[in-house]
Structure formats: structure tokens, C-alpha cells
Amino acid sequence: MATFTSFKTRNSIVKRCISDDQTRLRLKYNPYYLPFDRQVGSHVWLDGKELIMLSSNDYLGLSDHPKVIEAGKKALEEWGSGTTGSRFANGSRYFHEKLESDLASFLGKEACHVSVAGYISCMSSIESFARKGDLIIVDRNVHSSLWAGIANTGARLERFGHNNIESLKEVLGQESPEITKMLVVEGVFSMEGHIANLPDYLTVIQNQNCFIVVDDAHGFGVLGKQGRGTVDYFGVTDQVDVIAGSMSKSMASTGGFVAGSTEIIEYLRTHSKQTVFSAALSPCQTACAQAALDVIKEEPEHLQHLWDNTRYYHKLLLDLGLDIWESKTPATPIVLGKIESAYYFWKKLMQKGVFTNIIPPPAVSPNKILIRTAISARHSKEDLEKIGEAMKFAAKGL
Ligand code: PMP
Secondary structure (H helix, E strand, C coil): CCCCCCHHHCCHHHHHHHCCHHHHHHHHHCCCCCCCCEEECCEEEECCEEEEECCCCCCCCCCCCHHHHHHHHHHHHHHCCCCCCEHHHHHCCHHHHHHHHHHHHHHCCCEEEEECCHHHHHHHHHHCCCCCCCEEEEECCCCHHHHHHHHCCCCEEEEECCCCHHHHHHHHHCCCCCCCEEEEEECECCCCCCECCHHHHHHHHCCCCEEEEEECCCCCCCCCHHHCCHHHHCCCHHHCCEEEEECCCCCCCCCEEEEECHHHHHHHHHHCHHHHCCECCCHHHHHHHHHHHHHHHHCCHHHHHHHHHHHHHHHHHHHCCCCCCCCCCCEEEEEEECHHHHHHHHHHHHHCCEECEEECCCCCCHHHEEEEEECCCCCCHHHHHHHHHHHHHHHHCC
16 A cells, blocks of 8 residues: 655655755745835835835836836737747747847947846856857856856856956966857946956956956946946947846846847857747837836936935945945945844844845855845935935944
8 A cells, every 4th residue: 555645745855845944044034025015116115114125226216217117008008918939939029129229239239139037138148158168267256147057058167256357367377378268247246336347357368269248237227328338338348249137127127138249149049048948028028128228318317316326325334334345336235244233234224114135145155244235316315314314223233
């Protein structure tokens, strides 16, 4: 007679899920997956309590811009909810190509390809191009999406110290210049707010047979002329092979993009599994991204406001003696070092009506446990004053 195994312990993977400490701790302290009941601009409501959102990536504050909302509604009415297939097969629409062409010229590249998520685009910006036998050289602090792409290539991997040109030189010193290489960095690092020193990298990497990928999810809309990104900020557009990014941040939608020369993007369209085997970006999200891109070009005041707010906010935190890890951008960490301190700080901010995120390892190294905050053009003067009071209150008890 077959013996009955409890549903909850019937195999090792189910047991692993049940006994996972990270999940147990997450559920105990519960600072994640909090479902807001309502949202208006930079404010959200949790169980009826109003909070200032200080960890959204809506840097330019366009997610409730009237032109963006109107474009999304219109696309939904005209095209329906989905694309029901991959770009490769039946999912391509004229509006994808329009957005791609506009994004490409904004970024100073010949071509661009959009997909359903920044994660997917960033992953495919590596996976589509590097292969076994190549060498990938990567800043050790890059985003999970880039690691996911790297893992699928079978290429050899060398990490260099975060934003550390000497460490990059050391890696290159061990390699022959002829080997096929790919350099992977973020333009603006998502957790640290650091700007990658692209001109230095480009000097060092010259004549090294190296393809260069920059994930500019947090630089797009924020740095460079009109917000064209980190590569434009440094004036090195022609020297970077691929700019990848997300449309869920400054573009106030969802989705991602990869931009480069026509040949590179057509190669991606042939080889990217994420493109060939995954459904195309929805009409509504494409329309919202397109409207946001138009607003970025036509209304410079959002970028101006973002930087005014960023300068005010950084000064406020530094005056309180808080460690912002030398962030130079709106993505602003508050490094607290220990999980207990981060949790305390997070809770105090919540008490004062300010919502942030605790970032534990492995997203950052254990000595850099931090609260991730991001300032937006949408924060009003009154929001900034309340954020200042909350920060003072939280910092007092550290
Ligand atoms: N790259 C970086 C640097 C990111 O920070 C993120 C998202 N936080 C992504 C890629 C993925 O973007 P998305 O959320 O649009 O999938």
C-alpha cells in the first residue's frame, strides 16, 4: 500500500521553501510587498495612512502627467489590452517602431529595440551578444538583470572593483588585447547613485577588442542634455556599443530598451531569446512611454525641478551627518551598515509618514546595508520639508 506523504513535506524543494530563513525573516519584519490602497503623485496610502513616496524611480514625476494618462487611455481603446504574441511573430505594431525610432534618435544611436521589462532588455543586451570563449569584464556592483544575462552566455567572467579604474586596469593587464571582450557597467548605479566614469574606462579599454554595454536605467531622463543619459553626459555616445535601460523609471511606464547601431540591434532581434519567445510590449505601456518621451523633450522644467530637489535633499541628509555613499544623483542611499539600524531607521521614517526601502545583502555587501531613497521632480517643497523632519527624527535615535 502506498504510504501517504504530507502535502507540506513531500519533497526536498517544498521543505526548502518551508524552512527558508530569508523568507521567515521577511515575513516577520514585513517591510516588503506592502500593498498601497491608493496613490496620488508622490503620495501613497497604506491601510488608510498617507505616506510620501521616497523610493520610487519615477524621477521626473511623469507617472500621472495628463499627457501620459491620456495616451495610455487612447491606446487601450484603439488597440485593446495586449499584443498577444512576440515581436518576432505576430506582436509587432507600428507604435513599437515609432517609439524605437524616437528613442534611438534621442539617445544618439541608429536603432533601438523595446521589450516588456528593463530586466529583460538589460539581460538580453548581454546574452544576445557574448558567447562561450569571450571574456566579460564587469563592475562587481551591477544590477541583477546584467548578472542574469552574463550567466546565460557561458563566457569567462572577470569582476573589477566598483567604479575602480585601477582594478579594471589590473584585470586587463592579465589578458591579451586580442581576446573578444565585453565591458559591462551601469551609467548610474541603482543602489549607490554613483556615476560610472565612462571616459576613463573608454581610455583604458581602447585597442582591447572590447564591446561596451552601459545599463543606463537610472541615468536616462536624469543626466545629459534633456536627460539623454550618462553616455550623452560624458559625450561618449559613439564609443559605447549598447545603451540598455528601463522605461519604468523616468519614462513612467514599464518596459525596457536596447539601443545601438542598426547591425547590432538587428543581430539582437535575431538572437535575443527574450525577444523571440516573449510577447511584445502592450499598447498602453508603449503609448505611456512614448508620451513620457515626448514630455521629456518638450517640458524641460521636470528635469530642472528634479535637480533642484536632489541638491536640496542631499544637503539636508549631509547636514544631518548621514552617509549617502557619495551619491551624485537622485538615487540616494542612506548607508546604515547594520540590518537592525536600517530597520529602526525605516520604521521611524514610516512613523513620520515617509516610505523608503531597506536594502539588505545580497543586493549590497553586508557592511553597506542601506535605506534606498530616490528623489523625484514630483516632490513638492512641502514634501521636502516633511522628509527633512522625518530624517531628523530617525537620525536622532541612531
Ligand atoms: N537595470 C537597473 C540598473 C535597474 O535598477 C533595474 C530596476 N530596478 C533594471 C535594470 C530593471 O528594470 P525594470 O524594473 O524596468 O525591469
